[in-house]
Structures are given as structure tokens and as C-alpha cells.
Amino acid sequence: MSEAILNKYEAVIGLEVHVQLSTKSKAFCSDSASFGNQPNTNISPVSLGLPGALPYTNEAMIKSAVKLGLAIQSEINRFNYFDRKNYFYADLPKGFQTTQDNQPICKGGKLKIILNDGTTKDILLNRIHMEEDAGKSIHDIDPLYSYIDLNRAGVPLLEVVSEPMISSGEEAAAYLTELRKLVRYLDICDGNMEEGSMRCDANISVRLKGEKALGKRCEVKNLNSIKNVQKAIEYEIIRQINLIEEGVIIEQNTLNFDASTGITTPLRSKEMANDYRYFPEPDLLPIALSEAYINEIEAAMPALPEQLVAKFTQEMNLPEYDARVITAEKAMADYYLAITDSCENCKAASNWVMGPVKSYLNDKGLNFTDFSVAADKIAAIINLVEEGKLNNNQAKDVLFPAVINHPDKEVKLLAEELNLIINDNHDELEGFIDAAVAKFPDKVTEYHNGKKGVLGLFMGEVMKISKGKIDPKKANQVLISKIESLK
Known part of the structure; x- marks a missing residue:
């Protein structure tokens, strides 16, 4: 037609x-x-x-x-x-x-x-x-x-x-x-x-x-x-x-x-x-x-999707996209709220719910009501990252699967057993950065010629040498200072 x-x-x-x-x-x-x-x-x-x-x-x-x-x-x-x-x-x-x-x-x-x-x-x-x-x-x-x-x-x-x-x-x-x-x-x-x-x-x-x-x-x-x-x-x-x-x-x-x-x-x-x-x-x-009778029923009603969207966007500063994805299912919204009871970074909590948690459940054909990991365990992972004690990639790729396999175990203890806790020794961090910079002297020259994108190469090498046990933000700052000092 x-x-x-x-x-x-x-x-x-x-x-x-x-x-x-x-x-x-x-x-x-x-x-x-x-x-x-x-x-x-x-x-x-x-x-x-x-x-x-x-x-x-x-x-x-x-x-x-x-x-x-x-x-x-x-x-x-x-x-x-x-x-x-x-x-x-x-x-x-x-x-x-x-x-x-x-x-x-x-x-x-x-x-x-x-x-x-x-x-x-x-x-x-x-x-x-x-x-x-x-x-x-x-x-x-x-x-x-x-x-x-x-x-x-x-x-x-x-x-x-x-x-x-x-x-x-x-x-x-x-x-x-x-x-x-x-x-x-x-x-x-x-x-x-x-x-x-x-x-x-x-x-x-x-x-x-x-x-x-x-x-x-x-x-x-x-x-x-x-x-x-x-x-x-x-x-x-x-x-x-x-x-x-x-x-x-x-x-x-x-x-x-x-x-x-x-x-x-x-x-x-x-x-x-x-x-x-x-x-x-x-x-x-x-x-x-x-x-x-009607007022009694109304008083006992849960928060409805549009009310939660308003709460998430206005009070918790989430993007509307995040708020609508999370409120698509009541169990997902409840799980998200339970995470934020134990951590302050609301955006990080939404990233975890929409990302690793939802991906795992989809892969296994499960719902949020079937998830064996309590919300406070996800909050504990987020808090370790926020405190600079855990790398975000290590949190998602290594610690999260371990928490799923051991849902009753304390999250920090699991991170320590897996040797994931970030070493905050400044001298050791500088050693990792010195090794990475020394490996690519030509890239240092490129950086000084205006190719700032090579920082990613250096950071990748630092992460590799340190086995991910560093704070990326801090490492990035030290790396820039180190390369700038080589002019």
C-alpha cells in the first residue's frame, strides 16, 4: 500500500x-x-x-x-x-x-x-x-x-x-x-x-x-x-x-x-x-x-512509576533515561533503592543496576526477584570504588562474579582474598609509571608534539604492570606530571 x-x-x-x-x-x-x-x-x-x-x-x-x-x-x-x-x-x-x-x-x-x-x-x-x-x-x-x-x-x-x-x-x-x-x-x-x-x-x-x-x-x-x-x-x-x-x-x-x-x-x-x-x-x-475505606487503601499504596521517575530525577539527579529504565520493573526499582540505602553515589548505583547486574540476569534468564546477591553487597562494591580502594574494571570483571558465587561472604574480604585492593604506595605507583614511560620513549615525543591521545597507551601499560591495583584517577595525574617533566 x-x-x-x-x-x-x-x-x-x-x-x-x-x-x-x-x-x-x-x-x-x-x-x-x-x-x-x-x-x-x-x-x-x-x-x-x-x-x-x-x-x-x-x-x-x-x-x-x-x-x-x-x-x-x-x-x-x-x-x-x-x-x-x-x-x-x-x-x-x-x-x-x-x-x-x-x-x-x-x-x-x-x-x-x-x-x-x-x-x-x-x-x-x-x-x-x-x-x-x-x-x-x-x-x-x-x-x-x-x-x-x-x-x-x-x-x-x-x-x-x-x-x-x-x-x-x-x-x-x-x-x-x-x-x-x-x-x-x-x-x-x-x-x-x-x-x-x-x-x-x-x-x-x-x-x-x-x-x-x-x-x-x-x-x-x-x-x-x-x-x-x-x-x-x-x-x-x-x-x-x-x-x-x-x-x-x-x-x-x-x-x-x-x-x-x-x-x-x-x-x-x-x-x-x-x-x-x-x-x-x-x-x-x-x-x-x-x-x-478508600483513603486507607490509598495510604497503603506503593510509589508508582511516575512518582519514582520524579524522585530519581529531581532528588537523586539521575538522567531521565536512567530513571525510566530502572522504573520499567518494580523489582528493579526496589533493588536500586535498596542499593542507594547503603551508598551515596546514586549515578554509580544506576550504572550498576542497568549494566553488570541487568546483563547478568538477562544472560541467565532471571529476574531481579531471583537475584541471589543482596543489594547491600553491590553497594559495598561501589563504596570500595568510591573510596579509591578498588579499580572499577576489576570491580565489574573480577569482584562482581566472585560475589555472585559467594553471596554470603563479606565483599571487602573477597576483594582482599582476590588481591584486588589498590596499593596506595606513591613510590610504587611512580615505579609503575616510570616503567611504562621508559617502554615508549617515542610516544613521549609524540605527546610533547600535541598528540595527547597517547596517554591512553601509557595508562594501559601502567594498568598492565600494576595488575589493575591502582587508582586510575591518581595514576593519570601522576603520569601527566611525569611526562610533562620530561620536556
Whole structure:
């Protein structure tokens, strides 16, 4: 498709994200909500929808909803209730889903996204409501039958519904990245889309630029990774533009996205909302939230990513790049803060977190929560370097691996055992420098002729002779004085 045709149109995208909450039990009964158990073991009369089984509301679900609402500046609905959403599907044992229609727990709100070029955009939210998940249908075990696992039936979800103001796959990916980061900081969801902890439905339409009326939308269901959300949206935008250019009317369908082929295909014609016959759930009491209850939840909330970015840049003088990298994961931000509790050089701490520590974890396929080295050990390494007792390269290349292998051992003792502590004997340092200068007399002449870059050669030789056990800053000063004195 040519750029000229593509630029005639604009996409209008709204996302519905199902956030599976990290509660111990299900939304309306005490069944375990854990992932990965044997099929049909986390069940009871309530989650099976047996006659006479009465539900009750999980307070942890309510608290999670309030936390997320406060984090995205939603209006918290003080009085809300549950509804029945009626439809038939094999893995929906009750024949209806308990959800919220007219009175969701959170209304409005916004989430700031940062795009690849550094621009920002506020994505407005329509609502967040509480509901329960359905079970799981399995179609690939038997050629003749489908299998049903009801472990997931009744697991608590928050459905986060954006306004239709996202305009590209990149914006959608940035939105999901920020939302996933937020739920992880709040500790209400692990954000693992591959395990179904977050699932996204994308409503996509296109229209000519400048038009006010929305085009016919298609909904791509159950996208299970941020990358797939972006790919599905980008494909669907081009598909719809091609159809419009060919004079074909777009049908309002529900679509499936095949990640292996990168294309969307119709699942069914889009249902209309009134097919669900919503009505209030008669077996659950309405929920009334007091101001004191909401204030108590807000007071216990952790610092959120944007708050930490402000703290790191304004109070700790980090570059914004460092602050955003470190706050990309809550565990990384927590580890960084723990390091700075024991050392004063905040920039050195960020360099270590983003450099040696993160590189090691990436190589091993680990997370910061899995790291065996306590933050105060990294702080101790930094402090040795700051005190001039340890060379920075030796710290990263020799001491750091030793600390990983002996995480319970005192850092300074390890450095001494490895013979890494810098010798501050001035006479010995001058001896190393004299040997280096004597080895390259022609380079001394070049230095005096204006080629200051040869200092690197001399410093490399000094480091080699001393086996790295010198203070580079001090050695550099002495080296310059020595060469200057040879004029």
C-alpha cells in the first residue's frame, strides 16, 4: 500500500484489557485461584453453578479495583453492584457471567504513554469493572470432543476499557506496557500475558482523516502478547483500508489473530450488547465504599512509576533515561533503592543496576526477584570504588562474579582474598609509571608534539604492570606530571 493512500486514513482503536487478579481465592467463592493445577480441581458448587449455591464477594478483588482506579485517577464509584450477563457457552457453567454493567467500580481516568520518539499522550479510560472469568475449552486433545477445564471459572478479573482514542499499533503497545507496569507495581496482577494473566481485545476501525463519524469496527479477540496486539492492529488497519479503497463494505465481525501468519480471520458476526440481557445479580449485595475505606487503601499504596521517575530525577539527579529504565520493573526499582540505602553515589548505583547486574540476569534468564546477591553487597562494591580502594574494571570483571558465587561472604574480604585492593604506595605507583614511560620513549615525543591521545597507551601499560591495583584517577595525574617533566 502506498504512503499516499495510507495517509488518507486514520485508525480509531479502543482496547478492552482483562486483568486477572492475583488473589488467593476466586471472585465469589473460596476456591483456589492458582494457575497450573490439575484440570477441574479448583472447583466447588458455586463455581460449578449448582442450584442453591450462593456466592459472596471477595474483598481483595474490591481493594485491587480501588487501587488501580486511584492509580489512573478514576472516579471511584461509592455505590456499585453486580449484574448478570447472560449468554451460553460450554465453559460458562452458570449460563451467565457475574460482572458490572450500569455501576462499574471505577469511571474515567487516564494513562500516560511514551512513544518511541519521546512524545507523550494521555489515553483516557472509559471504565474499570469487576467480573469473573469463564472456564477453558480445550479443542486439541481429541478429534471428536472438546474438553472443559473449570479451574479458571470464577477467577476475579478487572476489565479496563479505554476510550477509542488510540491511533496506531505502537500506541496500543505503549498503553499495554504502561498498564502492565502499573498492575505489577500495585501487586494486583503478575502481568504475564502468555499465561493469560492479561488478555486484550482490540476494537479497530478506520475513517478518512477529518471525518467525525466512526467507521465500522471489528474486534480482534484474546490477544496474548503486546507484540501480537501491535501486529494485529497494524494488519487490520491495512486490511480495512484496502477494503474501503476497493469499495467493499466492512462487516462488523469478531476476529481471530493468527500469530504464525500475522493475519486476522472472522470468528463470528459481532454480537450486540442487548443480546446479553443484563440485570442486577440478586444473590450479591450492593457494595458501598466509604471515604475512609478508600483513603486507607490509598495510604497503603506503593510509589508508582511516575512518582519514582520524579524522585530519581529531581532528588537523586539521575538522567531521565536512567530513571525510566530502572522504573520499567518494580523489582528493579526496589533493588536500586535498596542499593542507594547503603551508598551515596546514586549515578554509580544506576550504572550498576542497568549494566553488570541487568546483563547478568538477562544472560541467565532471571529476574531481579531471583537475584541471589543482596543489594547491600553491590553497594559495598561501589563504596570500595568510591573510596579509591578498588579499580572499577576489576570491580565489574573480577569482584562482581566472585560475589555472585559467594553471596554470603563479606565483599571487602573477597576483594582482599582476590588481591584486588589498590596499593596506595606513591613510590610504587611512580615505579609503575616510570616503567611504562621508559617502554615508549617515542610516544613521549609524540605527546610533547600535541598528540595527547597517547596517554591512553601509557595508562594501559601502567594498568598492565600494576595488575589493575591502582587508582586510575591518581595514576593519570601522576603520569601527566611525569611526562610533562620530561620536556
